[in-house]
Amino acid sequence: MTKAHAAPRTKKSRSSTPEYRADGAKHEPKGACKLRNLPIHSIPQAVCDAAVAYFMTSYIVATPFEAYLPGFFISECFHDNPCTLAVSATALATFARRVRCDTYLETARRNYSLALVRTNEALADPSASLLDSTLAAVLLLGLFEAVVFQGGQAPTNWTAHTFGAMQLLRLRGKGQFKSPVSQKLYAQASNNIKTSCIQKSVPLPADFVAFNKEVGGLLDPADPAIQLAPVVDRVAHIKAQSLVKADAKLVREAWLLDCEIADFGRKLSAKMQYTTHEDLPPITGAWLDFAHEYPNLRAAKVWNALRLLRQFLVSFISNVASEEVDRDEASFASTNLASLDNTSWKALSRYAMDNMDDISAQILASVPSFLESCPTERRFFPAARSLVWPLSIIETSSICSEPYRVMAAAYLQELARDLNMPQAVRPDRDPGCEDDW
Helix, strand or coil, X not given: CCECCCCCCCCCCCCCCCEEEXXXXXXXXXXXHHHCCCCCCCCCHHHHHHHHHHHHHHHCCCCHHHHCHHHHHHHHCCCCCHHHHHHHHHHHHHHHHHHCCHHHHHHHHHHHHHHHHHHHHHHHCCCHHHCHHHHHHHHHHHHHHHHHCCCCCCCHHHHHHHHHHHHHHHHHHHXXXXXXXXXXXXXXXXXXXXXXXXXXXXXXCHHHHHHHHHHHHHCCCCCHHHHHHHHHXXXXXXXXXXXXXXXXXXXXXXXXXXHHHHHHHHHCCHHHCCEEEECCCHHHCCCCCEEEECCCHHHHHHHHHHHHHHHHHHHHHXXXXXXXXXXXXXXXXXXXXXXXXXXXXXXXXXXXXXXXXXXXXXXXXXXXXXXXXXXXXXXXXXXXXXXXXXXXXXXXXXXXXXXXXXXXXXXXXXXXXXXXCHHHHCCCCCCCCCCCC
């Protein structure tokens, strides 16, 4: 049987790396038999309850989990199954981060190991492997890895869970689209796979692309994530190809797609549109003299996802243009970039700089929407962790104006403090690294 893209274990990682198989089975981590006899909790039940409450009401707000996970947990909370165990482990990990308690985090790691064993068992069962709750458990295990990830190394365990979910999508087949919840699970898992490929600048797996095309008509066309999926596919393709053949054709494709994404936001439904407020007082938390007001955090995240995709594209355009802008006409004749002259490359370079500044301003203007309303101090919502990637690109981009880079760095410092995410400001952090974020 074909083995999935499970990453090898490293000494840096303290949680077990799953090894998914195409038939849904997995190898159990060493010591699995002992894990079955471990108590699920070694801390007061009141703490566990508080952790779940925080997770459900704060941490997963504006994420795909919000649409279905509370219902899953309420209906299954008294059962020892993979989903509830994964919820308990992940909730405690997020709560431990919030209250900065290493003891809670260590307990969360032990609970994670038990949840992983139960998930292994479910995936080995032909019936249980097809349940929505089993796929939800796999997604939660991936979230756990994202929560405990410290930066400075490849997120191999998160990647392993992500591609394990891809195998599970294929195993579930077309029957997984019978309910709205199943469709949301598919969209979430599919998006995680694409994100991983974009992070690594690798092509989307061919069989995954083929399956996506086959089932595309079964998904909810009103879901912004589904609407955006083809665009994400094309960004993933360009990012992967940029390491292989960065020619004029690919640059033109990136430019056309950037224009398309810029227009995409204007076509979103009225309930997704934002309002711009100008001449703001300093107490709003905005570094600019204007800020956006979104109908909800989910809408803000969708808009920033569009901006993040554009950041990738204009960065690529700038990188290629800056290399070619000083070439003379003779050099063009001997390269695969012959279809663009020096003037065209200069125009593209200017286009990239102007649009990176515009995108950066829009991202920075969205930041106040991720701040809690408090009369004495400002503090970021947990959902603000989604800002780390786009802000990191602003901070390190050579084509972004210095004031915007300073603002982004300051916000990252606040995020690291408020959300206990030290990896957001690690000195060795490089958001362009294919294995980070």
